[in-house]
Amino acid sequence: MERKEVVKMEEGMGSSPFLDYISSSYQGAFDLTEGEKSGSLGFMELLGFQEFSPVFDVGQVASTATTSALSPAGGKIESPEVLNQPATPNSSSISSESCEGVNDEPVKVEDQEEDQHKTKKQLKPKKTNQKRQREPRFAFMTKSEVDHLEDGYRWRKYGQKAVKNSPFPRSYYRCTTASCNVKKRVERSFSDPSIVVTTYEGQHTHPSPIMPRPSFCGGAQLMTSAAGAAATFGMPMQGTTPPYHLHPFLINNLSPLNLPQNGSSFLHERRFCTPAPASALLKDHGLLQDIIPSNMMKEE
DNA sequence: CGAATTTGACCTGCGC
DNA sequence: GCGCAGGTCAAATTCG
Numbered sequence: 030m031e032r033k034e035v036v037k038m039e040e041g042m043g044s045s046p047f048l049d050y051i052s053s054s055y056q057g058a059f060d061l062t063e064g065e066k067s068g069s070l071g072f073m074e075l076l077g078f079q080e081f082s083p084v085f086d087v088g089q090v091a092s093t094a095t096t097s098a099l100s101p102a103g104g105k106i107e108s109p110e111v112l113n114q115p116a117t118p119n120s121s122s123i124s125s126e127s128c129e130g131v132n133d134e135p136v137k138v139e140d141q142e143e144d145q146h147k148t149k150k151q152l153k154p155k156k157t158n159q160k161r162q163r164e165p166r167f168a169f170m171t172k173s174e175v176d177h178l179e180d181g182y183r184w185r186k187y188g189q190k191a192v193k194n195s196p197f198p199r200s201y202y203r204c205t206t207a208s209c210n211v212k213k214r215v216e217r218s219f220s221d222p223s224i225v226v227t228t229y230e231g232q233h234t235h236p237s238p239i240m241p242r243p244s245f246c247g248g249a250q251l252m253t254s255a256a257g258a259a260a261t262f263g264m265p266m267q268g269t270t271p272p273y274h275l276h277p278f279l280i281n282n283l284s285p286l287n288l289p290q291n292g293s294s295f296l297h298e299r300r301f302c303t304p305a306p307a308s309a310l311l312k313d314h315g316l317l318q319d320i321i322p323s324n325m326m327k328e329e
Numbered sequence: 330c331g332a333a334t335t336t337g338a339c340c341t342g343c344g345c
Numbered sequence: 346g347c348g349c350a351g352g353t354c355a356a357a358t359t360c361g
Contacts, residue, residue: 186334188353201352205333214352 168228176200176215176225182233184213195219209234 177184177200184202192199199216211231218224 185332187355189335190351190353193350199351203353 166228166230168226170218171225171227172223173225174223176217177202182206182211192216197222204231204233206233206235 183205185205186200187203188201189198190201195216197217197219199214202213202215204211209231211229211233213230214226214228216226218226
């Protein structure tokens with residue numbers, strides 16, 4: 030499972046957290062005006078909806094914050110997660126992926142939810158046939174002073190843990206919407222505290238409760254195509270249609286082809302309203318920790 | 330007073 | 346089997 034991969038990653042990278050590596054490696058890329066955006070901009074703004082744009086360009090527009098998509102490649106067998114799968118409705122592709130093939134049956138949001146409930150009630154009954162189902166994940170690196178960026182959704186913090194090899198704790202958030210079990214993790218880069226890594230997990234089953242301001246990136250057309258992906262990763266999308274699932278675009282562009290061989294992940298730095306290479310969108314293979322820096326460098 | 334956060338305990342999975 | 350680390354729960358506390 031992923032967890033394992035994560036651990037491996039860390040170990041493989043020695044004692045230095047991958048985040049540390051990433052941040053240092055991309056330090057140059059993160060050239061935004063320090064802190065200005067902190068707290069004042071919403072996550073969507075930070076992203077400028079560009080995630081959903083067909084094209085991304087690294088570094089062009091000066092923005093208040095720099096956001097990068099991380100593609101935990103996890104490289105391991107089981108992980109051809111979400112994005113490298115053919116575009117399929119969340120119920121099938123995403124879920125199945127998140128399940129890592131554990132459950133071949135398409136898992137619907139409701140099912141997952143139900144599952145979760147069970148789990149919650151009695152912390153135990155989850156072992157039998159259900160391995161922890163993994164949701165599709167998508168991570169972003171954002172240079173920000175604030176840990177919890179506004180993304181249009183309401184999140185409730187349900188935990189915080191110290192991260193090994195990092196002085197910064199990792200915070201766990203869950204979408205407050207009853208029927209939505211999207212989660213996200215927020216942590217800071219070890220070496221560069223100004224960088225916040227946000228990992229979304231799961232798919233929103235509802236529209237954003239907090240409509241973000243219209244994208245100043247002229248994302249009207251982007252919205253439609255990106256809607257699914259946005260919703261999937263907790264990014265609010267206005268006008269998003271009910272099946273809040275991963276969008277084909279994301280999937281296609283995040284295919285393994287974009288990944289360094291051996292399944293390592295890579296990361297691209299993106300900026301506000303900046304068109305970036307399609308490769309900027311990443312395939313989510315797991316936790317941020319799954320990201321293997323060595324290859325990222327090559328990507329650049 | 331209800332919602333959100335904090336925080337210690339507990340659970341799970343993995344490596345040794 | 347044991348220990349470690351990540352992830353989650355839930356009671357207590359704080360906040361609006």
